[in-house]
Amino acid sequence: MMNGVWPVGFSWTFSEANQIDTTRDHYENFPYPPRDPADEQHRLLTPALDCFDMLNHYGFGGARDFEDEFTVLVAGGGTGDSTIFLAEQLKSTSNKVVHVDISQQSIDVAKERAQVRGLTNIEWRQANLLNLNSSEIGTFDYINCTGVLHHLPDPSMGLASITSLLKDDGVLGLMVYGQYARTGVYQLQNLLRHLNKDADQEKKVSNAKSVLSQLPDTNWFKRGSELFGDHRLGDAGIYDLLLHEQDRAYTIAELIGLLGDHGLMLSKLVDSWLYDPGRYLQSEDLETQIATLDPTEQMSVAELVSGTLKTHTLYAHKNRCAEPEFGLDKVISLTLSNDTSIYSRFHRLIVENLREPKVSFSHENNSIDLEPSEALAAALKHTDGERSIAEILKRATMRGKAKRRDVLRALEAFYKTLNTYDMAFLRSSAVARYRTKKELHGA
Ligand SMILES: C[S@@+](CC[C@H](N)C(=O)[O-])C[C@H]1O[C@@H](n2cnc3c(N)ncnc32)[C@H](O)[C@@H]1O
Structure with a gap:
């Protein structure tokens, strides 16, 4: 032991x-x-x-x-x-x-x-x-x-x-x-338990592969197999998904x-x-x-x-933790991306569609709508994951073109839409910018 x-x-x-x-x-x-x-x-x-x-x-x-x-x-x-x-x-x-x-x-x-x-x-x-x-x-x-x-x-x-x-x-x-999504997995685990009595780990894996290759279209795992990819990750994946002895x-x-x-x-x-x-x-x-x-x-x-x-x-x-509220002292951080170009890409999307009532983009099988406006374009021009909302407002309204209230409203609506899809988060302006994926990887 x-x-x-x-x-x-x-x-x-x-x-x-x-x-x-x-x-x-x-x-x-x-x-x-x-x-x-x-x-x-x-x-x-x-x-x-x-x-x-x-x-x-x-x-x-x-x-x-x-x-x-x-x-x-x-x-x-x-x-x-x-x-x-x-x-x-x-x-x-x-x-x-x-x-x-x-x-x-x-x-x-x-x-x-x-x-x-x-x-x-x-x-x-x-x-x-x-x-x-x-x-x-x-x-x-x-x-x-x-x-x-x-x-x-x-x-x-x-x-x-x-x-x-x-x-x-x-x-x-x-x-x-x-x-519920794993219904077919548990059926296959049960099936393999019948076939694998007294089998060693190697034999269990080979039985699983053999069964997988012969599943009829009516089988529940096969019907839902697009949900799962582990069995395509080699023996460790097959074992984890289909041969686990302790799985609920x-x-x-x-x-x-x-x-x-x-x-x-x-x-x-x-x-x-x-x-x-x-x-x-x-x-x-x-x-x-x-x-x-x-x-x-x-x-x-x-x-x-x-x-x-x-x-x-x-x-x-253990204790309730309040979500940060959208406000001047916060920074909007767009979800960890490869590099900081994600901010300018959103700015471009809005600028290029200013005449449209809405513009959609897709993310994780969601079609997400944004409302283009001059105010949003002005805000996104200065949104970079580092500037506070106060700083963005100051810059966006500097030449007096965009109104403070409009910029704030447009930016909040943009943030809330992206936050719903785990794409935008808030942090206090005292906290340093998070590094991008590229910076973290050291590329
Ligand atoms: C399915 S893997 C998940 C690994 C990792 N958390 C991930 O998400 O990629 C489960 C891990 O839990 C470990 N494990 C299972 N029971 C454990 C226990 N009682 N104490 C510590 N580790 C355990 C296993 O060794 C295995 O590495």
Whole structure:
């Protein structure tokens, strides 16, 4: 038995202990997600939850300066996607990221990725996250735990463990599987359990490949297979998706209930527009009926009707954290992009369509409408992710062409539209500009 893996003070059933062993063996043999450290030379992966612009907005009211002390834990960090991105964003500070995983092979992949990038601000720990305690590891401002809780024999115990490490004003970034969209996955997992009795890991994978190649069109996984790509990522992907021995999923209502059990409240769902029933059901009678439901029930309706929510990704807090309000002392930051040209591209889009009542652009299968106006063009000309709204207003109204009130209104409407789609965030003007993807990657 591995040192440091078994929780002190927890009482384990034999079967729970066994399940943890099985999960560890799985990830020792198939580190997930499969990553080639050499890829770090030509790209940086940027998981949305860990982008400082969104994290600051929803996690800390836009007021957090990441240069100040900022403690980060990635619990069940796997092969390092979040850890690497967070460490890149913290590289210029004295803050570090603690990466914990039960699988040494997964840590080794993540470590190699960090080496390729020259990152030295990561602390690596092979441990069972159920065994972490604050007196030893400390407490954290941000804990990322994505794709992990649903693989624990008792996810509630896992959430209790990480919540005990979260500072009172800290934020938890969580991802767990969504139930309905994975219907076909669970059918295939069941099917493979029938076929894989007594099979070793290699045989299980070959059986899975064989079944995948012969699925009839009527099969539920095949019908919904455009939702999933992991089985195309090689053996580790197939194992994670179809052969996991410890895998459960949550409806949004169950997840909110689980958070509540641990004194946590949901602050923000990533891709929250997908949880809006009005996106799918637009008749007046249904809209009226839906409006009478509480927010969780409304989200449940969206989840049931859409059928595509294969994961739920969110921020949660112990204490309510107010969202930053649009105001003169704020800076509008457009979602982490490759470079700062995103600001001038929006300016150009508005200028080129000034005569149109609306201009649309697409983002993540959404068609998003903006209202072109001279006032918006004047505001966007000076919006660069660094200037405060006060500074933008000053510049935009300098020659007296655009009216202050019009500029402010147009900019606020622009910001709100983009914010709905996780494309624009606010931060305090005292907080330095976030680096672009290109700057972070060092290209
Ligand atoms: C599906 S992977 C997700 C990896 C990473 N969080 C991501 O989103 O890319 C799940 C990870 O959780 C780790 N894990 C599972 N149970 C754990 C436990 N009890 N303690 C620590 N890590 C655990 C596994 O080893 C694996 O690396």
